[in-house]
Amino acid sequence: MIPMIFGIQNTTLAVVAALTGVALVALALIVAGLISPRSFNPQKGEAYECGIPTRGESMAQFKVGYYLYAILFLMFDVETVFLYPWAVNMRTLGTDGLLCIAVFFGILVLGLVYAWRKGALEWK
């Protein structure tokens, strides 16, 4: 049994919560736009870096190490998502479920060991 506040669907309430977030940002921006001062100065629009004129764009190539962790994350996160349905039904699935998930879990651990041995976890 799922108790619901006011008997409204949960999905509707999730949309309401998301819209509340949008409303918070939009309202605060409108209020700030109305009451905050405005002054023009060409220097103001420059990047806040170190005082001297900025050299080059920042939307450039960056260190590949971050991508590596993103890929590893993707692999593990997708695999952990598959663990959730099993985790909920662990008691009812019993031994069969345990054996199946043990194989899956083994592959997951092997993936980690492989990445570790390949040196993907070292920050270079």
Next chain:
Amino acid sequence: MYDLSKGADWLNQWLLSWCAPWLTVVIECLLVGVVLLLAYAVLALFYIYFERKVCAAFQCRLGPNRVGPFGVLQSVADMFKILIKELISLNHIDKFLFALAPYLVIIASMLCFAVLPWGNGIQVIDFNIGIFFLLAVSSIGVLGILLAGWSSNNKFTLIGALRSGAQMVSYELSLGLSVITMVVFAGSMSITDICMAQKDTWFIFAGHIPAVIAFLIYIIAGTAETNRGPFDLPEAESELTAGYHTEYSGIHFGFFYLAEYLNLFIVAGVASLLFFGGWMPLHIPGWDAFNHVMDFIPSTLWFIFKAVALSFVIIWFKWTFPRLRIDQLLSLEWKYLLPINLANLVLMVIVVCYGLHF
């Protein structure tokens, strides 16, 4: 125990008695939205004050003490000050993404906030996959931070955003796995069910060793997830000015500030839900008189007390441990927490299968 869903039912009946059903739904949705907005803002203001006071106490200072009694109105004044600051328009930014980023950050924290169990019957969204929904939604926040850093076209923000992305994405795994450990123990992902399952004993006592390990990992990963304490290198002020929100001015910066404090509350709230019974009062099996006395304390107070106590612990971390380097941070997650977490999950399965829990 007080059951506050009765109040909502009464209001629903009263509204239905004088207006059309569609109007009732609209009014109730508006009501939910307004309550969420107020709770969000008030809690953020309280947390800013709370953190400043706690930090001051750790450093033998007084902290804010001028505005209002004991300085309680300091954060209100600060928010007002931030609201009337100029919103500087920058030259070389990606305007659309720059404006979009605060929305994503706030929406993510607002949705998580709505999922938390505030008390017996006070919970806005109650999916039967509640805890999974919470984890899924909280990862939208990373997107907002990455966009904020990238669209600002500033070297500091870009480095801050990338660090933040790598950190939050990595620690999300530990967070997810320690949640799975507790889901195995509870046998459900619904937040109401998890609360109800802790009627007799809280999970941290019932699940003894694996639950305690899961709690420790959760609190470490949660601290990293909120970019706080020893893991604050996305906004390390000594090297990156202010990290990913360097270019944001006025209330635009305020949104990141609000979301950061709310995320602290959400992490502490989820920890109290998974390990300390959510809104469930402290019950000790066999001590009937004691349990009955505990039932008289309202469930909302229990939840807020637990969440604030756990946030105190997270703030404590900040003043105890030095900041980590990025390579230390990533190896802590991938080489220590993740293998320990996987082993802990196996341990929890053994404990549940052989009935070794209380």
